[in-house]
Amino acid sequence: MAEEPNHNSIDFSGAGPTGEQARLATAVENAAEAIIITDFDGIIQYVNPAFESIAGYPRSEIIDRHISLLDSGKQGPAFFQDMWQTLREGEVWKGHFVNKKKDGSLYETEATISPVRGQDGAITNFVSVQRDVTHEVELQKQLRQAQKMEAIGTLAGGIAHDFNNLLMGIQGNVSLSISEPDITAPLLENLQKIEQYVQDGVKLTKQLLGFARGGKYEVHLTDLNQLLEDQSLLFSRANKHISFEMNYAASLWSVEADKGQLEQVILNLYMNALQAMPREGTLTVRTANVTIDKDRFQPYRVKAGRYVKFTITDTGIGMDEKTQHRIFDPFFTTREKGRGTGLGLASVYGIVKNHDGYIDVSSSEGQGTSFEVYFPATDKVVAPQDKSGESPAGAVETVLLVDDEEMIIDVGTRMLTRLGYEVLTAANGVEAVETYRANQDRIDFVLLDMVMPKVGGGEVFDRIRAINPAVKVILCSGYSIDGQATDILKRGCNAFIQKPFNLKSLSNQIRAVLDEP
Template structure:
């Protein structure tokens, strides 16, 4: 096969120029000719040649000088110098000028042709090498990971643009820098261990996570994958691929803080051709979707369509990626088993060297847990708003309930037994209303946990009272087997109330769809060693599978349909019980219902039981008391209570009026509502501290709702006795005794 190539011959000697040109043309080369250096340089610039054969002595310029100009005009041009005046300095100049060869006239034409072929071979090899390097460079510079190449001492000899973006250093600044200068001391120690293992060939591949120290001093989490680089069987360096996982780490940290512990799921990665046919998928894709990679090769991601999106959704997606844009969004997809799940997906077009889209890369992530967390946060916000509303409603309800219970208590003291019996019914009904209000407030409560003496049976009854209507409507038989004289606990009654309501609600959900008879049994008893109390909630539902039992208390795990549960209820319940030093467990056989058992320790210092009553003490009498409340009826009832115990009573409608009364008269005690117009209870307390400090420890406050954080903090700081609305005469007497005995 004849050689091919464009060759330029530059020589002012016509005979030599034509002889060389004729020989090369006979060999199949395309030959150009030039007499002067400037003429030859112009032809190279305008016509392009693969090689030039140049006489070293030309009329206008030396061949060595021309060599430099030719290399600038055409870096790929191979140059062969020829001369009839050979000298060592000239040869050295030719070599320094990067000439391929230096021939001395006279020479054989076969020698020239052979030399020319070698020059062209070198040129073709160099071009192929550059093209190969360009392909790898495109991969290295467009991949979303940082790539480092290190020698065996850990010094960087290559870094891609992503490495520059992650570290904040330019690529030039990275070259020659020790890798451990980019790491924390602990990270540097681990890398040095890996490098030492690499040199001794004990560990050819290492994958680990560490902190990377950016140029501005900020620490970012990276995942590093390090592999030996070998040449002729010897380890000559280390290739490191770093991925910035800061966002993933931040998400993990936030999830851990809110739920205790969550693992980050690996993302599925899929590569398709321009038409969407799958040509590659990673193992995480199989874990995410249930489809083996071999089963989806050549198919499109339409196999995951859920039917939850309109055709316009997919049209918009394709319009975005076909226009060269990266698409990011969320969709509902279908797994191989038919189950639906929410997915966050990023689809990035891949372009060739002409800018044409050839492939798409899709990164897929299951966001079921994130969606459930968002649901939980949304429900928490709604609950907080409901709590604020209920606090106001409770204040408005408790005031008339206090008036009702007060008048009923006064009627009970009459001589007519029929009237007293009717009054007791009024008191019972009003107290039930008060408990319902308190139960609702307990569910929406925002203040910190408070440990007090707790009667577990009473907490159970209040929780049942809250849910009794739902049980009746759904024909659920509720059986109570509550032990008598159950030992008292020390705990947060509101939190325990929340646990019991959740267990009862779950039991109700379990039996809701089952055929009648439906039943829920609540049992309380001392533990076998009498050092604690146990509560069991048993249902006649379908039971819990062994697989579900293993994950029952995991955050975000739920057996309810999508949108009907956050999967946080039992996790929160378990956390509350364990914070009380107890345990919560479930026992179930499929088809046999389920039993949830809670055990709590008994406070050994409190030997009292739920049946024990506070010892009766005679009421304090003969005090001069100022009652401050913006509800006239409530103030009147309270004044009548106090007058029955021989107290002298004045009333004031708010804190401002109370200060006027204090300036006019002397009082032994002040009983004040917390929430009032013009000047509320805390405001009155601070004014009394300034002008009547002797009464500061003789103030009693009445609360009409679940305390907010500010009110709770005020009462903690003031240490003032309190009683809540609706109240009974015994509550008032207890608070008065507390003040009098504290003098």
């Protein structure tokens, strides 16, 4: 093969280098960058220790092999043709490689390859200097992903908010019409259909809100084992063809979370798992306490700390790599038209993010899929809690209804009147405070919209509470910004009600607050 003597300027013949050559050779040997020298045909003649450690090949195994040994297949023949042509024309080539290590795994490098000329001016060798950028590339990808998700999250939140207001208008009017005493049977049936469609719409906005940034409403100490068990019972009853295997960690740490949203996460993951196993299979659930230390911490993804982890594994159809990259994108679905919205995992992702957790997926086609979900652990301990109680209908009490949407004021007034309340209204924050101040002796409670321009619900709450520290306030919104609702609830606001609501849920919520001691 390479019979001819080399004329490269770095002497590797072992004939005893001069002082300058020895210094050069030492420098190359100690460089942090991987350095590879090939002959004109691409046969490797030298690699330095940095290359050995990055690529995992000992020098003895790679000398005299062709450089294409490192080819991962990710670049394609045209890429290499172009590179070789540039080099053989005597030009320096700069570019990005995805290479294959000895163990088959991939690494990415920024490479500069320079032709080396012999004394006669002909190219004899190529020197390639490569920096391992695998980690940087991965970080960039994560940053891009995080930014993308944040942008779509903001969009989703806005859409959900506007839709919930619209649905509130429809729901309110329908629920008022249904409760008319002289309604005819066919009309009732139509209205009930509309109510059903509104509920479908609510399901959609609920998923969207889950995905939206900051939509974390009511935070409670939560036992994940219990939550997973409750949901599993529901699902296992209805899916006898699947065997459920539960492996709960003893003394699992608690998490501080919105219980409704956690249920939404588990429900979506179970639904997907079951859809991946139409005939039979095993759904395995596992929980564990996990501490992520500095070494495993990844910026943009996960902070060091204590986490509660649960894993949901199915033995279903699995996913190829391309699908796996897109599953968290809103509206990405592989299901038939009309069978899936593609919002399930998007909302899972949003909810997990809003709780400062993170989620990982691993899957292979035909083998099954596994989702790992991490929520930050808390030191607090879950105390058993339960309070319930249905309530009688309204008495003559007065409510101040505050909302910047005319439609909500309109339908809200009619709903509250129907429930038997006296209604005062305010169309913005300033008006709300003024009306409250002027009528504080009459007003029994305030139904307060959270998101309003200029003076928002939070500020109105603080101001009217300064007027009357015992004031009862129900916060209401189709949306939430960065746990703002939670914040206001923590400051002593009595309850939160999500738009759209119907007569019954509004009535129940009001009674619960008014009948509180």
